[in-house]
Amino acid sequence: MINKINQLLSEIDNLKAAKAEEIEALRIKYLSKKGEVSALMNDFRNVAADQKREVGMRLNELKEKAQDKINQLRESLENNQASDDAIDLTRTAAPIALGTRHPISIVKKEICDILRKLGFSIAEGPEIEDDWHVFSALNFADDHPARDMQDTFFIARNPEVLLRTHTSSVQTRVMEKQQPPIRIICPGRVYRNEAISYRAHCFFHQVEALYIDKNVSFADLKQALLFLAKELFGADTKIRLRPSYFPFTEPSAEMDISCNICGGKGCPFCKHTGWVEILGCGMVDPNVLESCGIDSRVYTGYALGMGIERITNLKYRVSDLRLFSENDKRFLEQFESAN
Ligand code: DAH
Numbered sequence: 001m002i003n004k005i006n007q008l009l010s011e012i013d014n015l016k017a018a019k020a021e022e023i024e025a026l027r028i029k030y031l032s033k034k035g036e037v038s039a040l041m042n043d044f045r046n047v048a049a050d051q052k053r054e055v056g057m058r059l060n061e062l063k064e065k066a067q068d069k070i071n072q073l074r075e076s077l078e079n080n081q082a083s084d085d086a087i088d089l090t091r092t093a094a095p096i097a098l099g100t101r102h103p104i105s106i107v108k109k110e111i112c113d114i115l116r117k118l119g120f121s122i123a124e125g126p127e128i129e130d131d132w133h134v135f136s137a138l139n140f141a142d143d144h145p146a147r148d149m150q151d152t153f154f155i156a157r158n159p160e161v162l163l164r165t166h167t168s169s170v171q172t173r174v175m176e177k178q179q180p181p182i183r184i185i186c187p188g189r190v191y192r193n194e195a196i197s198y199r200a201h202c203f204f205h206q207v208e209a210l211y212i213d214k215n216v217s218f219a220d221l222k223q224a225l226l227f228l229a230k231e232l233f234g235a236d237t238k239i240r241l242r243p244s245y246f247p248f249t250e251p252s253a254e255m256d257i258s259c260n261i262c263g264g265k266g267c268p269f270c271k272h273t274g275w276v277e278i279l280g281c282g283m284v285d286p287n288v289l290e291s292c293g294i295d296s297r298v299y300t301g302y303a304l305g306m307g308i309e310r311i312t313n314l315k316y317r318v319s320d321l322r323l324f325s326e327n328d329k330r331f332l333e334q335f336e337s338a339n
Helices: 002-013 020-031 036-046 049-085 103-117 168-177 218-233 286-291 308-316 321-325
Strands: 128-130 158-163 182-191 203-213 239-246 249-258 275-284 300-307
Touching: 002 036, 002 049, 020 036, 020 049, 036 049, 103 182, 103 203, 103 218, 103 308, 168 182, 168 203, 168 286, 168 300, 203 218, 203 308, 218 239, 218 249, 218 275, 218 300, 218 308, 239 275, 249 300, 275 286, 275 308, 300 308, 308 321
Parallel strands: none
Antiparallel strands: 128 158, 182 203, 203 300, 239 249, 249 275, 275 300
């Protein structure tokens, strides 16, 4: 009997269980009415009288030990589960992955922020426009090629309703409602019926600026342009104005900046000229002022307009315009902006 008790004692000592059901099975095996310990208890009557004292003590010891062991297994199982499920409220949360801004939005904001420093404020207008605001008021002759079906998207074959081809239409909308001084920037999307390729798209983005007041001169325009170029491309940037033609400005010019890729030495991007064209500008044609109800004998003004994609290409060297509208995350994730 003593041997059997010793054997069970060491067996119980080494018991292990990973699940509650296993512990219950052990309890049944050792401690239930039909369990091993009870069986020994039942045999106790057959123990010789002179051994009863000792065997009785060992039996009690065995019973307690078995009970303790089962309790101990239950406790450690509960502790393990508790630590697995516990939520540590002091841990920092997983960082929230922030999205990135679209490169066109980044550059649009940059241009607007620069012009805001010169006192300009933002004006917006509709993308679906009429002929008057896009062309007629801006001094486009009736047979001007820009009105052509080839260039302009007309809506429902109605020659009066169209998608704006430039943001200069917003100038018209502001001038017909407001008397000078006017100092506005008009950022927005424009549409032209172009075959889509790496260097042309049927929609793109422009920012327009318009300043009308008494005594506004070409010198004011040039100073604003120089400021804009240096802020956008760095303090070493040089500008050059070439005579040009736009129906709504007279005189008109196109502005080049010293190529910011080769620093003006000449490279494939600037076609080895050292200069790249970035915008059109000029003094607002008196006909435009008059057609919008502004007295051209009292007021003068300048206007400038640029394509945001072009500026973005210069800043970030994006070689294919289509990337701007394809929503390819691999492209978009390369741009980061703090605001
Ligand atoms: N509207 C012209 C275009 O789409 C750009 C432009 C040129 C705007 C000269 C102007 C300007 O305000 O003065 O090509």
